Amino acid sequence: DTEVTQTPKHLVMGMTNKKSLKCEQHMGHRAMYWYKQKAKKPPELMFVYSYEKLSINESVPSRFSPECPNSSLLNLHLHALQPEDSALYLCASSQDSSGRAYEQYFGPGTRLTVT
Amino acid sequence: AQKITQTQPGMFVQEKEAVTLDCTYDTSDPSYGLFWYKQPSSGEMIFLIYQGSYDQQNATEGRYSLNFQKARKSANLVISASQLGDSAMYFCAMRAEPHAGGTSYGKLTFGQGTILTVHP
Numbered sequence: 001d002t003e004v005t006q007t008p009k010h011l012v013m014g015m016t017n018k019k020s021l022k023c024e025q026h027m028g029h030r031a032m033y034w035y036k037q038k039a040k041k042p043p044e045l046m047f048v049y050s051y052e053k054l055s056i057n058e059s060v061p062s063r064f065s066p067e068c069p070n071s072s073l074l075n076l077h078l079h080a081l082q083p084e085d086s087a088l089y090l091c092a093s094s095q096d097s098s099g100r101a102y103e104q105y106f107g108p109g110t111r112l113t114v115t
Numbered sequence: 116a117q118k119i120t121q122t123q124p125g126m127f128v129q130e131k132e133a134v135t136l137d138c139t140y141d142t143s144d145p146s147y148g149l150f151w152y153k154q155p156s157s158g159e160m161i162f163l164i165y166q167g168s169y170d171q172q173n174a175t176e177g178r179y180s181l182n183f184q185k186a187r188k189s190a191n192l193v194i195s196a197s198q199l200g201d202s203a204m205y206f207c208a209m210r211a212e213p214h215a216g217g218t219s220y221g222k223l224t225f226g227q228g229t230i231l232t233v234h235p
Contacts, residue, residue, distance in 0.1 A: 033223075042206055042225035043160070056222065088158050100167055101148030101210040104223055106160035 003027075004107035006091050012113045015081060021110050023074040023091030031096035032074040033104060034066060037088040049074060050096050081114045088112075117142045119207050121226035128197045129234050135182070136192040136229050138207030146212040149190040150223070151181065154204040163205075166190060168212075197233045204228045 004025045013019050023032065031050050035043035048056035049068040063085075065077040074091055088111050092104040118141045128134040140149065151163040166174045166181045174181045182191040190209075194201055207226040 040204075040228070042228055045222055048222070090158075090160060092160070096213075101146075101212045103148075103150055103162045103165050105162060106152075108157070108159040111158070 004091055004093055004105050006089075006107035006110050008110055009108065010111045010113075012115060013078065013081065014115055015083075017081075018077070018079045020078065021076040021089055021091075021112075023076075023107055024072055025093040025105070025107075026072055027093060027105070028071075029093035029095055029105075030071060031094045032068065033092040033094075034074070034076050035090040035092065035106075036085075037090055037109075039088075043090055047076075078112075081112075083114050086112055086114045117144070117147075117209055117211065117222075117224040119209055119224055119226035121207055121229050123229045124227075125230045125232070127232050127234060128194075130199060131196055133193060133195045134197055134231065136194070136205050136207075136231065138190045138192065138226060140188050140190060140207075140209050142209065142211070144211035148210050148212060149181070149183070150208045150210070151179070151190075151192045152206045152208060153201075154206065154228075156203070160206070164192070194231075199233050199235060202231060202233045204230050 007022045034046040037043040045058050046060045047066045052068045063080050067075040088109045090109045091107040094104040095102040120139045147168045149166040153161045164176045164179045166183045173183050178195045180193045206228045208223050210223045
């Protein structure tokens with residue numbers, strides 16, 4: 001089962017709101033990722049978690065706060081966002097070993113609109 | 116640093132015909148993986164095919180094949196017998212293989228994408 005689920009599918013929030021995006025996988029993957037994607041552009045990596053520890057933060061503003069409660073779950077907490085943060089937020093997971101560069105499996109994404 | 120170049124912003128193909136989507140790359144990593152993803156208008160990124168830099172044979176997955184030419188640093192995707200459902204954005208991507216002390220293996224570098232339209 002190569003499925004990554006994300007909730008919610010759509011989210012509209014004001015600039016003063018606090019919300020969270022959720023991602024879940026049950027493939028036994030130990031690496032999980034958050035990406036931001038603007039229309040007709042490639043995804044941009046935000047964060048990487050490896051074995052539930054943050055391993056890469058691509059200089060993302062602190063208004064985005066990731067959390068990995070366990071190996072199957074990944075959250076992205078949002079606070080005081082700006083309209084330019086409106087985008088598709090994609091979660092992905094992959095095996096994480098020295099075997100090879102494993103493919104990442106993506107969820108369906110959350111379309112976020114900041115008003 | 117890694118770089119992926121997709122020079123075709125848009126491609127058109129007739130249903131049942133084959134189409135090649137171009138991808139060239141540049142990297143200083145000694146070993147790496149190359150990937151193709153499909154993104155329909157719904158937004159989900161769908162993994163299509165993987166090629167390892169040391170693989171001797173070109174990868175194939177059903178109607179998808181990857182024409183890997185290491186000396187030319189190209190990894191073109193060939194879709195045979197195109198279907199209307201193949202209409203989507205296609206991204207080429209690469210990722211360094213993990214090595215001792217390295218942390219870049221988590222990063223997947225994408226090209227700008229090619230929009231494929233299949234005509235009936």
